[in-house]
Amino acid sequence: MNTFGRLFRVSIFGESHNNSVGCLVDGIPAGIKLEAEDFYYDLQRRKSTGLGMTPRVENDEVIIESGTFNGYTTGAPILLRFLNQNIRSKDYSKLVDMPRPGHSDFVMNKKYKGFNDYRGGGATSGRLTLGIVAAGVIAKKILAKATFKTEITNLHGEEDKTKYENILKEAIKKGDSVGGILTITIRNIPVGLGEGYFDSLESTMSHLLFSVGGVKGVEFGTGFAGASMYGSEFNDLIIDEKGHTKTNHSGGINAGISNGNDIVVKVFVKPTSSISVPQQTYNFASKQVEELVIEGRHDTAIILRAQVVCEAMCAIALADAYLIDKALK
Amino acid sequence: MNTFGRLFRVSIFGESHNNSVGCLVDGIPAGIKLEAEDFYYDLQRRKSTGLGMTPRVENDEVIIESGTFNGYTTGAPILLRFLNQNIRSKDYSKLVDMPRPGHSDFVMNKKYKGFNDYRGGGATSGRLTLGIVAAGVIAKKILAKATFKTEITNLHGEEDKTKYENILKEAIKKGDSVGGILTITIRNIPVGLGEGYFDSLESTMSHLLFSVGGVKGVEFGTGFAGASMYGSEFNDLIIDEKGHTKTNHSGGINAGISNGNDIVVKVFVKPTSSISVPQQTYNFASKQVEELVIEGRHDTAIILRAQVVCEAMCAIALADAYLIDKALK
Amino acid sequence: MNTFGRLFRVSIFGESHNNSVGCLVDGIPAGIKLEAEDFYYDLQRRKSTGLGMTPRVENDEVIIESGTFNGYTTGAPILLRFLNQNIRSKDYSKLVDMPRPGHSDFVMNKKYKGFNDYRGGGATSGRLTLGIVAAGVIAKKILAKATFKTEITNLHGEEDKTKYENILKEAIKKGDSVGGILTITIRNIPVGLGEGYFDSLESTMSHLLFSVGGVKGVEFGTGFAGASMYGSEFNDLIIDEKGHTKTNHSGGINAGISNGNDIVVKVFVKPTSSISVPQQTYNFASKQVEELVIEGRHDTAIILRAQVVCEAMCAIALADAYLIDKALK
């Protein structure tokens, strides 16, 4: 079930402590310029580079295994791999007995009857987002004219960006974590992408966004805040023949279909589950609730690194809609 | 693209002013009791029956065309149809020139090069949700033990249910419309449904929810409000061997997989787009912005009728996840 | 699982003794002229009209339930229905105890635990091919320039068409049935449709052809007869810049992809399973092998009516490949 898309299709694979992680991308038109360096910018944005990000050093050089020739896509599937570091797996078996709150430990163990690779989050590790970001780079190339802008518009309840640094410092001091809301704005998407049922743009974008670990809310345009508005306020009035609207409460999408205005989507990313603060959890060995301390250093705010991942997910959904539109025109 | 699901698959069809609307449902185990009367309760919940709902009388008797025999499912696809009333189509052609704000008029016209059936919303008409509700009834039968509860927890910004009647009366008086938030709580979903990538339960549920007209936001558990919380507050502590948690900020889903707690999803439904208040829109014939008055009577708050539709969507997503889980166990 | 296609998608439904049979077709470009009369010619070809065909009178008037407006496709899914005659179901329950050789009686009963609709073949009835033929009509409209020619090139081992009448008469006299081979030739398919893996044109065409009841063999070009040839004989030499070849042993397809020459596919249709000759079968009630006499009148050679059905299947596969090609170019 690790595949998404009808024409432009992305499959994901890997675990953080197995050989490699990455993605297999299919449904790519031939003749698109694509080389390893094209991935650099977005992969760099995903990297741990500042306050609130784990100082873990990751190998994130992409290897293009197939599907390009002389620097151009061939039309064949592209396999992108990222080698896992040759790290010695510490003893993760403790997590089988004492699942970390907020993590996948408990559900993965139950779902896969104990056969899941539990080391470092296994198949649900954040490291798998490398493949997402890389697939997003290809998607953006298909959507040649579109531009993407992603920013954190709310960190731990605060919307004033100048206060973010203090919020992070405070959380680091506590050994705790914070969440927030990121806003993605996508320009130059033509009118008509997406479907009424069931592949509305909101449907496919949210489908992908909600598969990013930590995402627990998605809204378009004004979103939930629109609950207080009258229809006469919420409706976006059309003001020209290109369909531009006076306001953009709908986030650029009507009836699931792009209307030519900016697509605006907001994503709630929960506070990082891994924290240094001691927590209670059930010990399946001793059969009682006990205190768990998660060692190591963690991202204080995964939302920082989730930005480019969520942006990539939007690009993947839109690239597929774009190709479908082309086919049926 | 009007199909959703991997095993339990729902396809939708119809327009409000063509022969019929309905759905084709595939991937149904044989031997489930299913007769026309089984659909009655949920279809009744979708009906116009009170304050804030359009007094339009609809035929909503389901016709089971195929896939059942002697009152039981046969394993073959089930086609469910709802006849459209023999209504005289009034002149909708005006909407081609003057697209209604918030509606599909503009995008459908562009997407389908003017060939779309624009009468009464055509293929994006709310009438198509009859098929969704009906498919949801079958989904619920597959999820035999699960229970669903749906309620409006915010109407026009107000959470106090005793004040809803006044809100609706006020909006009716103004000829305006209101939106709100509905909360769906699903009990007795076993641990382990859903996937890490890309078919997390949040992904498939949101995919379907966002294809319902008017839905512009979806959050699980605490949702966006969690942006202000620390990780130590947000994490749900596991307290017993069944995986029950002390709190349920995650809405019953970790890493995309059900964790055995109540699944809680909140859906923002925008104010009805059709309002009696005059609005501005672009007139494609005269090439200038003009005033548009939408005649007829409208739902003041489509959220009222959207409740059972959104609930059905959740059931459809979960039924598919349930069958996949059964296959891979 | 009753759906096929990636973009142009056909779902089938119905049983011969339930309300209706038909198909739901999705992924159709808007703006294609389509009215009930467009289906007439191919449906007529499928009808019982001559020697070797059952004299059963069927209602085969198509009802377009959705997806067209003013005589053109709208881009929305098209539901096509054929009403079943109000026939009194004779007692088919005998077939549950004594499954007919060559029929679906035994496997359907086992697969669906006895819940299948066994009347008149149920969901495996030949009547379901009405929907196939109708979907094929739409497919052919998408492939506007292509032409299809289908003929029986072998009846009961005989390739001389002038002898077919005698073969049929002889079989009718015996109360027996005959099979044969039909050859479909498709012209004007552009170079480049189909994929190396896994959707070679041979793959998708054979997939659909083998779902037609009675089809037990499919070959392209020279087919099995090529087993005796050397490579130097079999290879089709390219003789011009359009890729035309001197011979066409490959049936117009190389590496799964159309090469611009005629696509030639041959289909073996087995002798009709229903015969008047008494046969042995296991009686599940008495637990012993007994003689079964199938009453009623049967098609002596279903291959006669299978011609247009198989042709429709090819058109469906090619229409999907055509749209995919358009998307990825």
Next chain:
Amino acid sequence: MNTFGRLFRVSIFGESHNNSVGCLVDGIPAGIKLEAEDFYYDLQRRKSTGLGMTPRVENDEVIIESGTFNGYTTGAPILLRFLNQNIRSKDYSKLVDMPRPGHSDFVMNKKYKGFNDYRGGGATSGRLTLGIVAAGVIAKKILAKATFKTEITNLHGEEDKTKYENILKEAIKKGDSVGGILTITIRNIPVGLGEGYFDSLESTMSHLLFSVGGVKGVEFGTGFAGASMYGSEFNDLIIDEKGHTKTNHSGGINAGISNGNDIVVKVFVKPTSSISVPQQTYNFASKQVEELVIEGRHDTAIILRAQVVCEAMCAIALADAYLIDKALK
């Protein structure tokens, strides 16, 4: 489009002169024993090891990149890779001007506008069947009780196996190639796998078989030879309560569904396209037909190595049907 399957899903990737080839397999139950050595036997069967096979030395050691842990499947997708040898690509560019008869050169060039990787067959290289064979090994593990037997039953028109050696020697001497027919017999497939529409077992098996390069015909049971039989001869009489039949003209499948008897499928594999005999082809540079000599050593009969590949394809189709059956029971 390089993915097949609904639950058990195989995606293929790679080119012979790029980094690696292989497959990504998804929908695998957790807890199946799987290590590199499990692939050895079938990969060995695919190897060049005897008369009529090219003496090319290939690296065919499988690398399990993901999806197993401690020697068992985890439920996560399994990526299998085979490194390409670090071979110096000779000048293949000649093939762009002078496409080899019977090969993909011409169609790939047209389909992908010249951007395809034409070195060594690129994405249509026989080397990609390594991934197929490997995926087949996993499929066979899912179908734990089934057994597969594959043999060549016709080589260059000859059915007497003792004469095969001479046929190969003669062809080698001529610098020519031969084709033939292989027969796969599959035992212990339970009653009830497969669907009436559209996923009959014949449909899914043929779909996969026809995506193997060189396969141009597929028949089940008696196949085309049945064209000469009467229905009273062709019908397989059921003789016991398990559904065993006196004959097996249907090849173990009725109405697309396994009937508990041996599944028998015959596959025509054309003579190898690459031959040493000089051939005519169109020269796109000089714009005239010229003589082409293909250098190097070739498989005299790819059918020899196609055996295990075709067998793997059957296993893949059946494993998917098996999981679907499990889900819907």
